[in-house]
Amino acid sequence: MAPQETQSSVDGVPHVMFIPSAGMGHLLPFFRVIAALYGHGGVEVSVVTVLPTVSAAEADHFTELFAKFPGIRRVDFHLLPFDAAAEFPGHDPFLLRWEALRRSAHLLGPLVAGVSAVVTDVTLASHVIPICNEVHVPCHVLFVSCATMLSLVAYFPVHLDNNSKKKKAATGSVGDVDIPRVRRIAESWLPQPLLDLEKLFTKQFIDNGREITKADGFLVNTFDALEPAALAALRDGMVVPGFPPVYAIGPLKSHTCNKSSDEKNKPAAAGSPVAWLDEQPAKSVVYVAFGNRNAVSHEQIREIAAGLDSSGCRFLWVLKTTTVDRDDAAELADVLGAGFLDRVHGRGLVTKAWVDQEALLKHPAVGLFLSHSGWNSVTEAAAAGVPLLAWPRGGDHRVNATVVVSGGVGEWMEHWSWDGEDRLVMGAEIGEKVKEVMADAAVRARAARVGEEAAKAVAEGGTSYRNMQEFIGKLKTA
Structure with missing residues (x-):
């Protein structure tokens, strides 16, 4: 060099x-x-x-x-x-x-x-x-x-x-x-x-x-x-x-938060996650994402899909199937199983595209974040005042999840498996927990208070x- x-x-x-x-x-x-x-x-x-x-x-x-x-x-x-x-x-x-x-x-x-x-x-x-x-x-x-x-x-x-x-x-x-x-x-x-x-x-x-x-x-x-x-x-x-x-x-x-007034007022592109969220009721959507380099096994992806389906909740799922995005060529229908996308049409949106997660979490339609608890995700949820349901996948995620709980950001499913463990978390359990946390007013109130504290911290x-x-x-x- x-x-x-x-x-x-x-x-x-x-x-x-x-x-x-x-x-x-x-x-x-x-x-x-x-x-x-x-x-x-x-x-x-x-x-x-x-x-x-x-x-x-x-x-x-x-x-x-x-x-x-x-x-x-x-x-x-x-x-x-x-x-x-x-x-x-x-x-x-x-x-x-x-x-x-x-x-x-x-x-x-x-x-x-x-x-x-x-x-x-x-x-x-x-x-x-x-x-x-x-x-x-x-x-x-x-x-x-x-x-x-x-x-x-x-x-x-x-x-x-x-x-x-x-x-x-x-x-x-x-x-x-x-x-x-x-x-x-x-x-x-x-x-x-x-x-x-x-x-x-x-x-x-x-x-x-x-x-x-x-x-x-x-x-x-x-x-x-x-x-x-x-x-x-x-x-x-x-x-x-x-x-x-x-x-x-x-x-x-x-x-990207420092946008011009023209950029802020520009309507979301048709078919984009933001445009889809614009059509959903307030606090009704479960946002699901496990980070940009944490691929979940195909078997576990199918169980997550079953859980989201059985929860009855609206959801936006940013799906990743490989560690390096250049290698991510799998078709959604093949990964999720026959008929899933048709069954959830209108109630759920699944995308493999890169998204502005910070903006999605601040959208009024989002009511819960099912996440691997990577630290960027935790702080973005905290800033948005959105409850986080932590499902650590590896690395520092379980340490981060301790802060999710102690800091009031959300809940941690400590017994759910992570990378290297053979046990699948079944769809029925995922669906029940998602539905439970979405309906928990106390969890939502704690997360909202964290959002207020986050805003105070960065304000002048x-x-x-x-x-x-x-x-x-x-x-x-x-």
Whole structure:
């Protein structure tokens, strides 16, 4: 890669370089923070763009970002050759991209040396933080999950060290992780790879956990009213002594929210999910989506379909059948089974298209969100005041689901299966639970209160607003 020229500042304006990772769950928070800084003024922004992207959605969103904000500098970054298939056969393509980025991270040195500050993804922290420290450039981490998960990342190496000293590691069990002043994370709630200390993901997770204490600060897409205990424990050094400053700046808003009046008044395209929602009664629709890279088995998809059918509720289902969207060529009728689309015609809409989930959740017709509880989805539901029925699929989802419950966002079906487990959750059970939560006024009221707290946090003078101002002020005085 030929390093592109960068400048630390222009006329005294700080230049911040963002280094995102792969996967829309990681990129979306980056795009939202980038848009917020760009819109604030007084900060120059550049974005390291790794090519080629893993998914079509990533490529489209990068294109949209640079088109909407032409003042943002694009720094194309080409990775070193890496025979991922030979070294790690069968691994998640996004995890392999993180590994490829880590192996090429030293190439970032000339770029990082020319900026005022860096904001990196946590998956790259163990490599980017040392580079920044060498050239005396402040390095912040944008943490794309919840503060509770950040406390787990920080404390997990300590937990392993304690287990080793107590000689518990010989049992082969990681065990429950009791995070000081936060909560006990049951072993069954941990991201599945963490149960095997030899896995690539686990080694990266531990390396990042040890290195993040040397960062200059953390930006987290959460707000104080949602995770008071975790944020207080991190800030007070109770999780790890001397932990860097934590700026809770969420819930982050999509850069697509800043539309012109003409765009806002433009009617929804015929046949689009928004146009269909426009025809539905208030709070009558169950929105169903399991993230942009969490494919559910075809057998489980059929049971979800049966459950939505038997619930009697209206529903909008954004269906995904593969991990990488470029590979998603299955026909809906084949996946859902003969006759399903005809049976639910008019009452349900199923689409494989990319949607603006944030806008859908804010639509007055949506009354419940059946979700994998990815953190972007949780914060978008919280901001919209829509109850979330959490069905974790893997990764950090069960940790996030603890916040769904404690924060009042919704309910968690803890016994429902997730990736790697053979048990199917049957349609009858899904249908009954959906119908039950849709009719639960108390759940709806709690979610509405969370929405009010989210709005207060990001409003002028709110906790997240003040945290963002403090972060920007730190950039300008560095």
